[in-house]
Amino acid sequence: MNAIPQLLFDALSLGGIYAMAALGIALIFGVMKLVNFAHGEYIAFCVFALIVPSTDAVAVMFLGKAPAIILIPVLLLIGAAIAVASEFFVFRHMRNATPVAMMISSFALGFVIQNTLLLIYSSRPKAISLWPELNQPVSVAGASIPLLQIIVILTTLLVVVTLALLLKRTRIGLEMRAAAENFTMARLLGVRANAVITGAFALSGALAAAVALIMVTQTGVADIRMGGQIMLVAFIATVIGGLGSLPGAVAAGFLIGAVSVILQGFLPLEVRPFRDAFLYTLVIISLLLRPNGLFAPKSTKPRV
Amino acid sequence: MSKLGIFDVAVRYGKVPALSDVTFTVEEGERLFISGPNGAGKSSLLKAICGAVATAHGRIEVDGVVLNGRTPEAIARLGLTMVPEGREIFGTLTVEENLRVGTGIRRDKAVIETDIDEIYQSFPILKERRNANAGALSGGQQQMLAIGRGLMTNPKLMLVDEPSLGLAPNIVDQVYETLVNLQNDRGLTLIIVEQSSARAARVGGRMLLLRGGAVVGDGDAAKFAESDLLKEAYFGQDQAEDAI
Numbered sequence: 001m002n003a004i005p006q007l008l009f010d011a012l013s014l015g016g017i018y019a020m021a022a023l024g025i026a027l028i029f030g031v032m033k034l035v036n037f038a039h040g041e042y043i044a045f046c047v048f049a050l051i052v053p054s055t056d057a058v059a060v061m062f063l064g065k066a067p068a069i070i071l072i073p074v075l076l077l078i079g080a081a082i083a084v085a086s087e088f089f090v091f092r093h094m095r096n097a098t099p100v101a102m103m104i105s106s107f108a109l110g111f112v113i114q115n116t117l118l119l120i121y122s123s124r125p126k127a128i129s130l131w132p133e134l135n136q137p138v139s140v141a142g143a144s145i146p147l148l149q150i151i152v153i154l155t156t157l158l159v160v161v162t163l164a165l166l167l168k169r170t171r172i173g174l175e176m177r178a179a180a181e182n183f184t185m186a187r188l189l190g191v192r193a194n195a196v197i198t199g200a201f202a203l204s205g206a207l208a209a210a211v212a213l214i215m216v217t218q219t220g221v222a223d224i225r226m227g228g229q230i231m232l233v234a235f236i237a238t239v240i241g242g243l244g245s246l247p248g249a250v251a252a253g254f255l256i257g258a259v260s261v262i263l264q265g266f267l268p269l270e271v272r273p274f275r276d277a278f279l280y281t282l283v284i285i286s287l288l289l290r291p292n293g294l295f296a297p298k299s300t301k302p303r304v
Numbered sequence: 305m306s307k308l309g310i311f312d313v314a315v316r317y318g319k320v321p322a323l324s325d326v327t328f329t330v331e332e333g334e335r336l337f338i339s340g341p342n343g344a345g346k347s348s349l350l351k352a353i354c355g356a357v358a359t360a361h362g363r364i365e366v367d368g369v370v371l372n373g374r375t376p377e378a379i380a381r382l383g384l385t386m387v388p389e390g391r392e393i394f395g396t397l398t399v400e401e402n403l404r405v406g407t408g409i410r411r412d413k414a415v416i417e418t419d420i421d422e423i424y425q426s427f428p429i430l431k432e433r434r435n436a437n438a439g440a441l442s443g444g445q446q447q448m449l450a451i452g453r454g455l456m457t458n459p460k461l462m463l464v465d466e467p468s469l470g471l472a473p474n475i476v477d478q479v480y481e482t483l484v485n486l487q488n489d490r491g492l493t494l495i496i497v498e499q500s501s502a503r504a505a506r507v508g509g510r511m512l513l514l515r516g517g518a519v520v521g522d523g524d525a526a527k528f529a530e531s532d533l534l535k536e537a538y539f540g541q542d543q544a545e546d547a548i
Binding site for chain 2: 171174175178181184186188189192
């Protein structure tokens with residue numbers, strides 16, 4: 001056994017999931033200063049979209065039966081659709097509300113989605129087996145790594161690179177970056193507020209779907225509460241990364257993933273169950289030292 | 305064509321009135337300075353025109369099209385652009401990206417590249433720093449960029465809010481020279497908020513004097529610079545008499 005490569009793969013794959021979830025939150029915060037706490041519920045919604053609606057204890061695959069080449073794009077579209085729908089029916093009507101009011105409605109929306117799932121699927125976690133072959137170990141650098149971990153790492157890379165290219169090279173990307181920095185000014189230059197915000201929600205929802213696919217393959221469980229924990233970590237990552245900074249969100253996602261894996265690996269056995277207490281203590285220390293985040297965007301105040 | 309009409313326009317922030325019953329028109333190709341003390345409503349007036357703040361009542365028209373109730377992005381599509389106070393350039397975008405943000409509304413995609421070259425000819429420093437983050441530019445360069453960015457929307461009417469704010473006097477000269485040249489070349493209608501009536505008089509044009517949210521004077525900027533009206537607007541009537 002080789003512990004170091006094992007830890008490295010654990011850290012990168014866990015960090016990758018956190019980074020993708022954090023990106024989903026940072027994208028929306030960037031354009032409309034909304035911390036969307038319903039993001040975790042988008043993830044749960046996408047997981048349940050894989051199975052036949054029923055309150056039975058045994059999950060029957062629905063979309064989950066489709067081959068990957070159909071399943072993946074359809075689920076990404078479902079994620080994008082629920083995010084865009086929540087913008088259209090809820091957040092669009094709150095454009096002039098305070099960030100706190102928007103945040104509270106995002107909590108409310110999250111509960112609505114969660115309770116809808118509860119009604120349709122019941123609160124019992126269900127075992128579902130999506131692509132079980134991906135949990136087969138493969139041997140890399142002397143370590144035995146589940147294939148899924150490698151796929152997660154590659155997927156994260158692909159998502160980050162695609163998103164970076166989209167933001168850097170396309171018209172809508174340019175408009176999104178301009179709007180994220182100064183929404184009113186972007187509108188004064190003719191950038192359509194609705195298009196940019198809808199675009200951000202669609203991307204965010206697709207990211208939630210990607211996270212959902214990874215989580216369900218990894219854990220083999222569909223649970224209506226499964227979005228909550230990851231949403232919390234992702235939110236912390238966006239804060240530590242400097243709210244509004246996309247590279248910061250990615251970096252902080254990986255950082256939190258790495259720190260949890262290191263704590264898990266090196267804490268004495270008797271305190272290991274309290275790993276999260278250590279993790280969040282570090283979070284508090286980092287915020288005390290750098291209240292604007294470790295990777296806060298540089299000041300863009302006009303120079304005189 | 306770009307004739308601007310402001311009829312009986314009022315702006316309020318909550319219950320605080322910023323502008324009350326302002327009426328004036330601006331002809332196509334005209335240069336209008338808006339002057340007045342702090343809190344006179346100069347910026348509120350520009351913001352009301354470009355749709356950044358809502359009007360409490362009144363009507364704003366460009367070439368007979370009513371602007372009230374339209375979004376800022378819709379107003380920009382009518383050929384109206386704003387160079388705001390404090391420049392508000394996008395500091396995390398490159399200089400060239402800043403110039404391209406406003407080109408999304410143009411139908412004449414083919415000439416965008418030529419237009420960017422033209423901007424670079426007017427402002428060679430922007431070409432030199434085209435790939436730099438705009439936040440790293442000096443104040444004067446940022447002002448040039450903000451003007452260039454506005455021009456890239458291919459406007460007929462340009463609103464410029466306090467272009468001289470925080471700039472060294474020789475840089476201000478340069479900014480005004482550029483604005484006047486651009487106006488002559490393109491037949492732009494230009495509305496400029498300028499605190500310094502002396503500056504406005506030197507550049508030349510019509511001047512509208514605001515005080516307490518109302519128009520208190522309208523005429524040739526050069527004449528204003530000598531008149532008592534200006535002192536009255538800034539200090540109130542009593543103090544103006546004392547000053548004389």
